[in-house]
Amino acid sequence: MSLNHxxxxxxxxxxxxxxxxxxxxxxxxxxQPTGTASWAPRVDIREEDGRFVIRADVPGVDxxxxxxxxxxxxxxxxxxxAAEPADASGRFSRQERSHGPFHRRFAxxxxxxxxxxxxxxxxxxxxxxxxxxxxxxxxxxxxDTAH
Numbered sequence: 001m002s003l004n005h006x007x008x009x010x011x012x013x014x015x016x017x018x019x020x021x022x023x024x025x026x027x028x029x030x031x032q033p034t035g036t037a038s039w040a041p042r043v044d045i046r047e048e049d050g051r052f053v054i055r056a057d058v059p060g061v062d063x064x065x066x067x068x069x070x071x072x073x074x075x076x077x078x079x080x081x082a083a084e085p086a087d088a089s090g091r092f093s094r095q096e097r098s099h100g101p102f103h104r105r106f107a108x109x110x111x112x113x114x115x116x117x118x119x120x121x122x123x124x125x126x127x128x129x130x131x132x133x134x135x136x137x138x139x140x141x142x143x144d145t146a147h
Contacts, residue, residue, distance in 0.1 A: 038100030038102065039099070040102050045106070051129055051131045052130040053127065054077075054106065054128040054130070055128075056125070057125060058079065058121070058126050060082075060099075061080070061124075062082075066121070068119045070108075070114045073110060073112065073114075074108070075108055075117075076106075077128070078104075080102070081098070082099060083099040083100070112132060113133045116131045
């Protein structure tokens with residue numbers, strides 16, 4: 001009697017379940033609690049001389065359905081991708097694209113200028129420009145000796 005149950009491509013069912021769970025964990029960046037979103041857009045974050053740039057892939061998401069908020073140096077991006085309707089029979093032959101709500105959060109340094117953050121959406125890429133505050137130059141304090 002064999003205790004291993006093999007599927008067509010060779011992995012035991014338990015190993016497949018473990019790999020699936022591991023893959024989901026590896027894809028998570030820890031920025032959202034489990035169960036609060038169906039998917040999370042992939043992002044690139046770049047620091048330039050005077051700003052930070054965040055680009056998030058949000059194809060198929062209506063820009064009006066995306067919210068970008070800044071609160072206590074935490075930038076939040078949330079929205080929802082609507083599900084595609086099934087064919088007349090109500091079934092898909094294959095469905096790989098994620099849909100439903102998403103939420104991402106990013107802790108930003110104190111050096112950001114939250115009042116001047118801008119966002120745009122072109123060709124399914126959300127771009128958020130986060131300027132840095134102007135650095136204050138060190139100032140020499142003159143000591144008054146005229147007493």
